[in-house]
Amino acid sequence: xxxxxxxxxxxxxxxxxxxxxxxxxxxxxxxxxxxxxxxxxxxxxxxxxxxxxxxxxxxxxxxxxxxxxxxxxxxxxxxxxxxxxxxxxxxxxxxxxxxxxxxxxxxxxxxxxxxxxxxxxxxxxxxxxxxxxxxxxxxxxxxxxxxxxxxxxxxxxxxxxxxxxxxxxxxxxxxxxxxxxxxxxxxxxxxxxxxxxxxxxxxxxxxxxxxxxxxxxxxxxxxxxxxxxxxxxxxxxxxxxxxxxxxxxxxxxxxxxxxxxxxxxxxxxxxxxxxxxxxxxxxxxxxxxxxxxxxxxxxxxxxxxxxxxxxxxxxxxxxxxxxxxxxxxxxxxxxxxxxxxxxxxxxxxxxxxxxxxxxxxxxxxxxxxxxxxxxxxxxxxxxxxxxxxxxxxxxxxxxxxxxxxxxxxxxxxx
Amino acid sequence: xxxxxxxxxxxxxxxxxxxxxxxxxxxxxxxxxxxxxxxxxxxxxxxxxxxxxxxxxxxxxxxxxxxxxxxxxxxxx
Numbered sequence: 001x002x003x004x005x006x007x008x009x010x011x012x013x014x015x016x017x018x019x020x021x022x023x024x025x026x027x028x029x030x031x032x033x034x035x036x037x038x039x040x041x042x043x044x045x046x047x048x049x050x051x052x053x054x055x056x057x058x059x060x061x062x063x064x065x066x067x068x069x070x071x072x073x074x075x076x077x078x079x080x081x082x083x084x085x086x087x088x089x090x091x092x093x094x095x096x097x098x099x100x101x102x103x104x105x106x107x108x109x110x111x112x113x114x115x116x117x118x119x120x121x122x123x124x125x126x127x128x129x130x131x132x133x134x135x136x137x138x139x140x141x142x143x144x145x146x147x148x149x150x151x152x153x154x155x156x157x158x159x160x161x162x163x164x165x166x167x168x169x170x171x172x173x174x175x176x177x178x179x180x181x182x183x184x185x186x187x188x189x190x191x192x193x194x195x196x197x198x199x200x201x202x203x204x205x206x207x208x209x210x211x212x213x214x215x216x217x218x219x220x221x222x223x224x225x226x227x228x229x230x231x232x233x234x235x236x237x238x239x240x241x242x243x244x245x246x247x248x249x250x251x252x253x254x255x256x257x258x259x260x261x262x263x264x265x266x267x268x269x270x271x272x273x274x275x276x277x278x279x280x281x282x283x284x285x286x287x288x289x290x291x292x293x294x295x296x297x298x299x300x301x302x303x304x305x306x307x308x309x310x311x312x313x314x315x316x317x318x319x320x321x322x323x324x325x326x327x328x329x330x331x332x333x334x335x336x337x338x339x340x341x342x343x344x345x346x347x348x349x350x351x352x353x354x355x356x357x358x359x360x361x362x363x364x365x366x367x368x369x370x371x372x373x374x375x376x377x378x379x380x381x382x383x384x385x386x387x388x389x390x391x392x393x394x395x396x397x398x399x400x401x402x403x404x405x406x407x408x409x410x411x412x413x414x
Numbered sequence: 415x416x417x418x419x420x421x422x423x424x425x426x427x428x429x430x431x432x433x434x435x436x437x438x439x440x441x442x443x444x445x446x447x448x449x450x451x452x453x454x455x456x457x458x459x460x461x462x463x464x465x466x467x468x469x470x471x472x473x474x475x476x477x478x479x480x481x482x483x484x485x486x487x488x489x490x491x
Binding site for chain 1: 429456
């Protein structure tokens with residue numbers, strides 16, 4: 001059986017603009033939330049989000065390119081470039097026909113949709129639409145751009161499953177490499193959804209925290225007073241490579257993508273199944289796929305978005321799967337720091353899992369103030385402070401609107 | 415230089431991200447200024463917006479150089 005390892009990483013997040021900065025911020029327990037600067041929030045119920053800071057597209061792209069790239073593609077290219085450099089891959093020496101890109105985004109070019117459609121709606125009849133409208137907004141343009149940049153001619157498409165998008169990207173990529181259909185795939189995801197329609201739309205779904213008097217403490221998964229998620233933006237990239245291929249070129253290996261699983265709630269468009277049935281199933285299937293038992297798992301990086309229903313359903317599912325062993329786990333939601341990056345969440349959280357393995361540290365669930373009586377107090381939710389622990393096997397969960405569930409098992413390479 | 419020519423140059427510099435010195439009347443959008451077919455459609459749109467006119471596609475096809483654009487737009491005033 002072919003094995004899949006991670007040989008390069010890149011991140012552009014609300015708490016750090018490189019993988020290294022992101023790692024440091026995670027273990028420091030830093031919040032990325034602040035008042036929104038992308039637009040005037042006067043008439044919005046939620047006035048804060050986790051924006052990427054100090055990002056100037058012209059530092060990365062020619063002015064002409066900037067106009068052709070929606071921010072979600074800019075984020076994708078920047079994170080992918082960091083991961084490619086980190087991997088040390090030599091484009092002259094690899095088989096480009098066996099190198100692919102599978103990239104997730106929940107929405108795609110949300111800035112473009114909002115700006116261009118608004119312009120069209122206000123225009124006179126006969127308005128000419130920008131020729132860049134379609135190629136800027138479609139979700140698959142990000143993997144398209146990445147492949148153009150590196151000449152990767154293998155498998156290439158986008159995964160779209162809302163907040164599970166980039167986990168589907170990682171799961172699909174790993175499976176294709178195992179099946180022998182590719183040797184290298186750039187996996188991950190990006191999202192740039194902090195636009196009026198994004199905040200307004202999630203707000204109407206009652207999904208967003210409205211804690212405007214304290215943005216930094218708004219994302220508080222598992223806290224009794226959690227009131228919704230905090231919208232984030234950014235990207236995460238992972239170079240997935242077949243193990244022997246990586247060894248042969250003497251690559252630095254971060255961890256192994258040991259297994260994964262994907263299920264659906266088949267229940268409701270936005271609400272999670274209250275008993276977490278399909279979430280239970282997805283973790284069981286992922287453990288089996290990775291050929292590990294529940295007792296092998298040290299840490300679960302949960303979806304844990306800080307919504308009243310979602311957090312409880314996931315905890316129930318974890319207890320269904322792990323039983324008494326659940327008490328031995330470290331569990332944490334790094335969304336307490338990064339906010340919810342939607343289609344990029346799975347990618348940056350997979351990176352958080354890799355850092356946990358690498359450093360022997362569990363990134364915390366920050367902003368814990370009050371215990372929720374509905375959550376078993378014997379569970380270790382890694383509240384407020386990073387904890388030390390040798391980490392050999394991790395589960396990374398992400399779920400998306402539409403009822404999509406993904407669970408990935410990441411393993412230390414011995 | 416006419417006011418129209420000034421505005422045309424400004425649009426081209428802005429949209430194609432080229433240096434002003436490159437924007438000579440003879441310069442072809444695609445051969446000299448690095449535009450592709452999508453950029454040229456966008457340039458036409460910008461001219462329409464700036465001068466508040468509608469440029470029919472059959473005319474737009476003939477606007478290949480900076481000079482073509484200035485000439486056409488001057489003829490429309």
